[in-house]
Amino acid sequence: MAIKVVFFDAAGTLIKPVRKVGESYAVTAAKYGVQVAPAELNGRFQVTFGRAAPLAFPNADHSTIDQLERDWWKTLVRQVFEPWEPFERFDDFFDDLFDYFSQPQAWTLFPEVLETLSALKRRGMTLAVISNFDSRLIKILHGLDTTEWFEEIYVSSRVGYAKPDRRIFELALRNHGLNAENAAHVGDSEENDWRGANAAGLKGLLVDRSQNPSRAEGRISDLQQILEHLD
Numbered sequence: 001m002a003i004k005v006v007f008f009d010a011a012g013t014l015i016k017p018v019r020k021v022g023e024s025y026a027v028t029a030a031k032y033g034v035q036v037a038p039a040e041l042n043g044r045f046q047v048t049f050g051r052a053a054p055l056a057f058p059n060a061d062h063s064t065i066d067q068l069e070r071d072w073w074k075t076l077v078r079q080v081f082e083p084w085e086p087f088e089r090f091d092d093f094f095d096d097l098f099d100y101f102s103q104p105q106a107w108t109l110f111p112e113v114l115e116t117l118s119a120l121k122r123r124g125m126t127l128a129v130i131s132n133f134d135s136r137l138i139k140i141l142h143g144l145d146t147t148e149w150f151e152e153i154y155v156s157s158r159v160g161y162a163k164p165d166r167r168i169f170e171l172a173l174r175n176h177g178l179n180a181e182n183a184a185h186v187g188d189s190e191e192n193d194w195r196g197a198n199a200a201g202l203k204g205l206l207v208d209r210s211q212n213p214s215r216a217e218g219r220i221s222d223l224q225q226i227l228e229h230l231d
Helices: 021-030 038-051 062-080 090-101 113-122 136-143 166-176 190-199 223-230
Strands: 005-008 015-017 107-109 126-131 152-155 183-187 203-207
Touching: 005 166, 021 038, 021 090, 038 062, 062 090, 113 126, 113 223, 126 136, 126 166, 136 152, 152 166, 166 183, 166 190, 183 190, 183 223, 190 203, 203 223
Parallel strands: 005 126, 005 183, 126 152, 183 203
Antiparallel strands: 015 107
16 A cells, blocks of 8 residues: 655654753753763663653643653653762753753754655655654754644654554554555664554654664665655
């Protein structure tokens, strides 16, 4: 069956931080008297984020989601800084950090994003985002002038399921009135995006922007190669 909708992951696929996460953590922590090397914080973040519970809150009351998102991130960031406790002004530091990453200026698009979205739209494709992010993503994508391209932005914290859980893909498909065979999903996580999408019956594409990307089936080195996989 023909592909009619292309879903995109966000961070690492469409957007990336202007500077590495560890650098932003280090710069902000220094304002509050805590000096840590950016490389150390980057490593701590990668490990801690990889072990964290899914950023999703099944059955949560809609009015509580913003606070649940904030608490999830606060727990994660506190774990990142555990080796440098006590952190006397951690609450103030976290507020500053959380606000920084909510700003579109903290993020940038990958170079080929707008050209790729435009080309897909010319082919008549429906475009949407499926991301293991929180509500800040909507403001970020709007600030980067991309929301006009997407019919919907599904964030795990509000959907209640996080990739690779097939239910987040199934919800998106139902909303668009399509079957899995009509959909492709593109992301940078082998587990969450590629395996998750394929397990749910979608055509999974894994974007690998490393210097030596894999040539295996379903792997692309930049988003423009999506077009080849839809032919």
